Amino acid sequence: MMFTFRTGVRNSATPRAVPFTVFITFCIFGKKWVKPSGFDTGLKTYNSLTKQKEPLVLAREGVATWYSCGPTVYDHAHLGHACSYVRFDILQRILSSFFGVTIVHAMVITDIDDKIIRRSWEENVSPAVIARMYEDEFKKDMLSLKVIPPAVYLRVTENVHHIVLFIDRIIRNGHAYATKEGDVYFDIQSIGDRYGRFAGAVESQGEAGSSSKRDQRDFALWKQSKPQEPFWESPWGRGRPGWHIECSTVASCVFGSQLDIHSGGIDLAFPHHENEVAQSEAYHQCDQWANYFLHSGHLHLKGSAEKMSKSLKNYITIKDFLESYSADEFRMFCLLTKYRSAIDYSDSSMSEARSSLGTISTFIHDAQAYMKGQLQCSAVQEDLLWERFAETKSAVLKALSDDFDTPRAVSALMNLVYHGNCQLHPVSMPDGGVRSPAVFGAIITYIREVLEVFGIDPLYRKEADVLSSSGSLQAVVEQLTHFRSEVRAFALTRQDDSTTGSSKKPGLYPDRIPLLKACDSLRNDLAPLGVLIKDRGATSTWEIKAGQRGQDKGQETSS
Numbered sequence: 001m002m003f004t005f006r007t008g009v010r011n012s013a014t015p016r017a018v019p020f021t022v023f024i025t026f027c028i029f030g031k032k033w034v035k036p037s038g039f040d041t042g043l044k045t046y047n048s049l050t051k052q053k054e055p056l057v058l059a060r061e062g063v064a065t066w067y068s069c070g071p072t073v074y075d076h077a078h079l080g081h082a083c084s085y086v087r088f089d090i091l092q093r094i095l096s097s098f099f100g101v102t103i104v105h106a107m108v109i110t111d112i113d114d115k116i117i118r119r120s121w122e123e124n125v126s127p128a129v130i131a132r133m134y135e136d137e138f139k140k141d142m143l144s145l146k147v148i149p150p151a152v153y154l155r156v157t158e159n160v161h162h163i164v165l166f167i168d169r170i171i172r173n174g175h176a177y178a179t180k181e182g183d184v185y186f187d188i189q190s191i192g193d194r195y196g197r198f199a200g201a202v203e204s205q206g207e208a209g210s211s212s213k214r215d216q217r218d219f220a221l222w223k224q225s226k227p228q229e230p231f232w233e234s235p236w237g238r239g240r241p242g243w244h245i246e247c248s249t250v251a252s253c254v255f256g257s258q259l260d261i262h263s264g265g266i267d268l269a270f271p272h273h274e275n276e277v278a279q280s281e282a283y284h285q286c287d288q289w290a291n292y293f294l295h296s297g298h299l300h301l302k303g304s305a306e307k308m309s310k311s312l313k314n315y316i317t318i319k320d321f322l323e324s325y326s327a328d329e330f331r332m333f334c335l336l337t338k339y340r341s342a343i344d345y346s347d348s349s350m351s352e353a354r355s356s357l358g359t360i361s362t363f364i365h366d367a368q369a370y371m372k373g374q375l376q377c378s379a380v381q382e383d384l385l386w387e388r389f390a391e392t393k394s395a396v397l398k399a400l401s402d403d404f405d406t407p408r409a410v411s412a413l414m415n416l417v418y419h420g421n422c423q424l425h426p427v428s429m430p431d432g433g434v435r436s437p438a439v440f441g442a443i444i445t446y447i448r449e450v451l452e453v454f455g456i457d458p459l460y461r462k463e464a465d466v467l468s469s470s471g472s473l474q475a476v477v478e479q480l481t482h483f484r485s486e487v488r489a490f491a492l493t494r495q496d497d498s499t500t501g502s503s504k505k506p507g508l509y510p511d512r513i514p515l516l517k518a519c520d521s522l523r524n525d526l527a528p529l530g531v532l533i534k535d536r537g538a539t540s541t542w543e544i545k546a547g548q549r550g551q552d553k554g555q556e557t558s559s
Ligand SMILES: Nc1ncnc2c1ncn2[C@@H]1O[C@H](COP(=O)(O)OP(=O)(O)OP(=O)(O)O)[C@@H](O)[C@H]1O
Pocket: 069, 070, 071, 072, 073, 079, 080, 081, 083, 084, 115, 264, 265, 266, 267, 268, 296, 297, 298, 299, 300, 307, 308, 309, 310, 311, 312
């Protein structure tokens, strides 16, 4: 893990003049955002750099380079993380499926930092072990929420040599300085009024640090290591990277000097993203490193002003959440608010999400029953439904093109479901009128397609649902197997000598053998349906197995 680097850098805290060319560029462009040239996706998105919606224009046709800040892995992933990463996953899926853009997504996992080190002391294991444990858990949690993994996950500790080179170049470009204590700070004054693109920057007092800082707002690129802390060799002595520099370095290693989209929770806008921008533009000597910054709103426990976070210990882990709800329900919960808004988590907001999904899946089942002719309905106003169908398609596309307005898109879908339901008037006797299965087929296929883009399968039933509905299933199976046991017992009764009048060992009543055969057939037929009956001599046991397809062959045959 050690890395030795030698270079002839100035190791001084004295102010340096900003190179002339850079200064001119800064004066000309200031903080002004320049609309990128390239491929217009047709979508508008809110850009935190301009604080308004902008047309989303990508440098390369059909491809978006996308960097997102990963978690600091020192504790369990919680619903706040779930919310941020699921919301951006939905945005990426929309961009890819509705707008034909291939997303090249890179994420860095912060696997070294003060909190990881502190946790490792508490647990008496190395920081690397703490980080790997929680990183693995985070990745698994993301998969269980159906978040499409980035093209590449990177780790800070595997990029320290790149970080050192990156810092060195920023120093050489005149935007950072090393102190005599062995820290390196970014020189905020060297970029003039370019610092402060995100709210909060101007009033900022900056992070605490060495008294050798030139400006209170200057932030650490490299921190000398304290005793007992992990360290890497560098031209400034033993130390480790500051927090912000990891993202600038890794994003630049993957994407070079230009990035289409950068995302993260709103808490990261300042100072983290502010500092990333400052560093990256100072390194690349460019005026606009990332073209769009997308920030997601915070998840709060209902009634709490604080965001859910690891450090506040006010969290619900993703694993605990998934004991009670499904990934699809969480996705629907996220879809029902705009990705930028704060979101209140509570059982009632989850019930709303669950009930929206339930309404959709009931409609799909009813429409399928109608298509199959199982549900007899009075004549349908087919033209009206085709019209609603076309309107919904354009409403959904319009909503999603407007800063990924998922609540509006879901509301358009629910409206279509409502109109579909209005047309399904069950009648007890078929009236021989015209049937319109095709329009229902089109509607449910479209609804399923859109939900699939959002990562939701409306016909998928969560394990917990299966279990709760299997409450009644169990009672039915119990009754059925009890009845079968009595029939079997009756059929297995042996004749006694007086009945047969024979001296041979008494056998079964021949006329009861078909009953035994019927019991065997029932057992064999129920197995592929997940009801496993095991005959153990004269008695039987049973169990319900989800997903079982008659794999259990090891049982006795009655007859
Ligand atoms: N409650 C939340 N709501 C929405 N996004 C969140 C929430 N908490 C964290 N995030 C986002 O998750 C990502 C990873 O965050 P991070 O690992 O810093 O989590 P954290 O719980 O806030 O940790 P800490 O308390 O140590 O700051 C960031 O983009 C962050 O904005």
